[in-house]
Amino acid sequence: MIRLDHVTKVYPTGTRPALDDVSVEVDRGEFVFLVGSSGSGKSTFLRLLLREELPTKGSVHVAGKDVAHLSNWKVPQLRRQIGCVFQDFRLLPTKTVFENVAFALEVIGKGKHVIQQVVPEVLELVGLSGKEGRMPDELSGGEQQRVAIARAFVNRPMLLIADEPTGNLDPQTSVGIMKLLDRINRTGTTVVMATHDAAIVDSMRRRVVELDTGHVVRDQARGVYGYAS
Amino acid sequence: MRASFVAQEVSIGLRRNLTLTVAAIVTTAVSLALLGAGLLVRQQANLINRLYYGKLQVAIFLTDDVSQSQIDGLRDKLGQDPLVKQVAFESKDEAYQKFKRENSQNSDLLNTITANDLPESFRVQLKDPKQFDVIRSAYLREPGVFEIQDYRAILDPIFKLLSGIKRVSYVVALIQVFASGLLIYNTVRVSAFGRRRETGIMRLVGASSFSIQLPFLVEGAVAGLVGGVIACVVLILGKVFVVDGIIAKSISPGVLPPLAWGDFEQTMPLLVLLGILVSGLASFLTLRRFVRV
16 A cells, blocks of 8 residues: 655755655555654655655655656545545634535535535544534534544545644543544555554554654554553 | 536635735726727727828819919829829819818808819829828929928827827836736735635645636636726726717817727727736736645
8 A cells, every 4th residue: 555665855954864764565454653753754754655745765655656756647646545634633714514524525526416425424424413514613623633534534545644633632532533543444444643642552552663763663563652561 | 626616715715805806906907998998099090090091192282373284284294203193183163162061061161262262283192101292392393383281291190199198008008917917916825825724625635736726717817807897897988988078079070080889899808808818827827836736
């Protein structure tokens, strides 16, 4: 699903590489935690998958496509296969829950019938049935993140990228979000999640890839947040 | 993307920075109205040219005591002159008939003037109208010639006025186009900033660059369209109230051809189209800078 092959990324203004000779492979249907302190290269890792950045050296493959050599007009096709969730939700404050989710379909040209059918389904999946007409600021943080997840998942992407999705949420709410991501993972969607949340990583017991100053320092199949004793 | 969705996004975008949009529309309208005025003046000048200028002749008036042999001699000389295209003799009688037609309402004048008061003349059409001075100096000293007049000279002030109006309106239109370009640039920039959340999400969910840019382009084009329509309204009002209402009344009727609505039918679609194109282009150039796709 994802293959990073000896990837180095140097930003023009950076003094050291953000990623230095990183090779990671993620299979279809895996759930991977990306951990590491700030500046360890987690965000760069995720941005490379989305082709927000191009690798300085090495190759990045996502869903069988060589991301670095993708022509510009094919980038949208790649991004349609990837869902994205962020710490700050990134909802549109002037649109309702339904409209926020529908927006993702509208802008890729899906018809009204598809939207009317698919949006309620995905809202039910994330547990927001009955709140279609609410505005984002009428929802709790956890509910807002559920809307964001619904928007990321509504197009049934093969890969879901979550950049600290629980960073703004209290522990109890975070557990709910993790259960949701787990359920999405069980539908066959590959999930890559960058996080600082030790409790969550420890409780999930999934694969953990740890980055430190641009190097992969750990890749464990059923890992925890800190070094396993 | 569905058209209704684009329309909705565009109307949100336009309302969100209404003041800038209005400013852009107004400058676009002013520049297009001036351009339109210039175009109409040009058409009017062409019309006057077609109606009168081509037919205007040089008149060689003869003295009262001119002899028949002098007339014949002049006719032969003019007929062989390489500068002359056509020559016709106008007798006192013909001159009087024309005079009566032109002054049919002025009975006092008609009563006092008789055919004998009017001079005989040759009506000469030149191959090149600018050669009047050559003709004048060549024939003024011929026996029997009283005076030589270029009828074109009568129209010259009108042409000078029209071309002056035309030039000023073009120059001001150009300056205004520049200003409206800058305003559209700013409008789109502010609009892009106000919608960066939307465009960011559109990028992430894989919207094509076309569908990300389309609402901005349409916003620009709508501003241009409205500006063009306002310009047309201004021109129509200008014709009704200024040209027909003030100018036409101060010039005796029939002297100058009226400004025809037909010219408007040609000019107005051009203005609207130009408004859409220019603002669409300005938006497009701005987008490349401010909207990441």
